[in-house]
Amino acid sequence: MRSCEVLIVGGGPAGSTAAWKLRRAGADVLILDRERFPRLKLCAGWITPEVVRELGMDVASYPHRLLTFPRLRVHVGRLQLPVACVQHSIRRYEFDAWLLERSGAPVETHTVRHIAADGDGYVIDDAYRCRYLIGAGGTRCPVYRELFRELNPRASDLQLVTLEHEIQYEWRDPDCHLWFFAQGLPGYSWYVPKERGWLNVGIGAIAGRLKRTGQDIRAHFAHLAGQLEGHLTPGAQFDPSGYSYYLRGRVDVVRRDNAFITGDAAGLASRDLGEGIGPAIRSGLRAAQTILEATPYQLDDVTGLSVGSIARSMFERMLHAGALGARQARAPVPGAADALQHRDP
């Protein structure tokens, strides 16, 4: 039987970030993931400046595709609103593998099925023993299923269903577009370009409301694809796949003895835009901190409203533009670089 101090189930952003913090403090960590990385993860791949900061990422030296948006284009009905702010896109296929490798933790390909409490630790599938267990296995995390589900049942009206496709496509419009409530959709659709010829298009909607109103998410996707064909993605072929996860609700129990749940396993995505990468990273960092420093494991503040992050970024941009303007008025600096760079492919 393989023994370790901390066993992490799932090598997505929650698991790899927890491992990264634990490994830097010298902890003995093992990650189990049912898939071999790099692996496909359905996700638009939009990340906020907060995520970049919390991961200690240097955007300029990130070795894979990263596109910075100087604005979002928000559509509601016939209204189109350009929102000046800084947000980024990455490809999860690359980003997750990079985070996992950066963590420095050993990773084994193993599908976790059974978890048994054993003294002050856990035995996994009769093959692994650990003192601490972090559940970072996403929506269908076995740690959630075996140890937390009864205590935190998921609320069906917080289930977000999605349909998306990421394709190689030489896009011409480098802005991120979001359409809210098109055709009565209880959610939104997106066009998220990635650096160097990749594009993600998708739809996310509240499952319960779709069902109650008799709407079909595939029909919504077909409508979106038809609209995009006309102007943003002529000639593109989409064959979307679906996945569901949970928006943040009441999560009463996130720790039991030495077991923790993080990220989608705990259902932490933001209520307004379904942003899950930031909460996954924050909860992974918190779980690691609790193990290292015996601090309480609390997730009350790991999910905020995503529009809050966008508003902060708008504000910072305005301040930056103001400061730059004032500096330039005093002593013009030829070629002064705007910190808000747009990286073209």
Ligand SMILES: Cc1cc2nc3c(=O)[nH]c(=O)nc-3n(C[C@H](O)[C@H](O)[C@H](O)COP(=O)(O)OP(=O)(O)OC[C@H]3O[C@@H](n4cnc5c(N)ncnc54)[C@H](O)[C@@H]3O)c2cc1C
């Ligand atoms: C279509 C779509 C678009 C999205 N777009 C965005 C976006 O643009 N921005 C954003 O912030 N969020 C977005 N999200 C949400 C975001 O993808 C998730 O919230 C985020 O991936 C959660 O990270 P995680 O580490 O908790 O779980 P995951 O990233 O799901 O990682 C879980 C890992 O656990 C492994 N695993 C699962 N079961 C087992 C098992 N039994 N044994 C071993 N390993 C197991 C899986 O293979 C996986 O690697 C989107 C989600 C979807 C579905």
